[in-house]
Amino acid sequence: MIVNSTTFLEKTKIFFFNIVSESQSFFSDVENSIGDFWYSIKKMRDIKKELQLSYEKIQLLEDASIEIDELRKENKKLKTLLEYKNSIKFNTISATIVGKDPKNYFDTIIVDKGKKDGVEKNMPVIAYQNGENGVVGKTLEVGMNFSKILLLTDNDSYISALLQKSGYTGLIKGKGLKKHYVSFIYVEKNALVNFGDRVITSGQGGLYPKGINIGLVVDVDNSKSGFYYNEIKVLPIINFSKLEQVFIIQKHQSEELNKMMRP
């Protein structure tokens, strides 16, 4: 009898244990779910913070990448200029453009080199663009640390020049008024002039060394009768609106010029 009551009790206990443990498991699952939910919310907050930090890092990296790109470009440009400076046979002073004439009527620029750096009045100025050198103009006024340069496009600018192909000489005259081209005048009509012909400095007059690029022929005006062409329009090699750095030629000797002319 005792044995029977024990069995009954055990069975009852187990029965209730099963029920309770089932509910316990249910509650435990619920608790776990709630815990997981809270955990995920907390985690989400952390992830959000991490995401924000990542965004900031990406932004910083992007900024740094842009900066590196800019520095790389600058470095490449300076390297090219340095290579060019080393390749030319003249003593040059490299200068950076810092301003322009406040008056719209003159084509002049201001550079950051002056008497202190060895710049003198009437020194030829050249530049290097797209793998080619080209005439920029000449120094007009020289201060201690700054100089004014008269561009070849100025109305008051004259350069003795020649057609590289045929050797016919003439005079390059600025057109002013912010024109893109310059005039090549006093060129004999005997000279065969074609579109794209190269015009270089002739070296006559002694100011500009011989053989420096001026520009390319873009138009020939043969409308007037006479010994010379009326006007040959020449597009300068140098794009003045993109000009940043120039080289002021300190002195040039005929021997050095001849060397430069050799292919």
Add this chain to the structure above:
Amino acid sequence: MIYLFYLSIILIANIIQTTDIIKFFTLMEQVQPNFILLIVIFVNIQEKNPIVGEGTGFFVGLLEDFLSVGLFGLNAFLKTIISFVVNLFKDKFYIENFFFAFLFVFLVSIVYSFFYLILESVLVGNIVFWKNFIQLAFPSALYNGILAPFIFPFLKRAHNKIMFFGKGK
């Protein structure tokens, strides 16, 4: 305080005029407004004391002369004269009005450019008068006139604020 304001706007105008910033305002590749002249006109309109206005004209012109390759002293001389002219006529125009502001600045600019080009071409001969007058000076004067009714109220507001705060000190 107000002189510091004048100096600041003169320097800003000078920086705009002599650097690549001017390209943002350049029309048809060659027509540019003359911000320096606009500032000189503005200072002369605002200043009750004509000596200050004319002095500003002279100082600004001299600054321009140092930077320009034109005849030295011409800007200083003409800007002083133009300051005198502005002082003479400023009360005859209702400059608060959009149209009169345009007309006044256009006329002053055209007179200034006319005399500048005449004197530069006669005394130095480095520029062709008519070409420059028609192709550059006239459109630039128009441009100045158009800009004036937009720039002047903005500068005037700043000027009045500085005057108001300056009185308390």
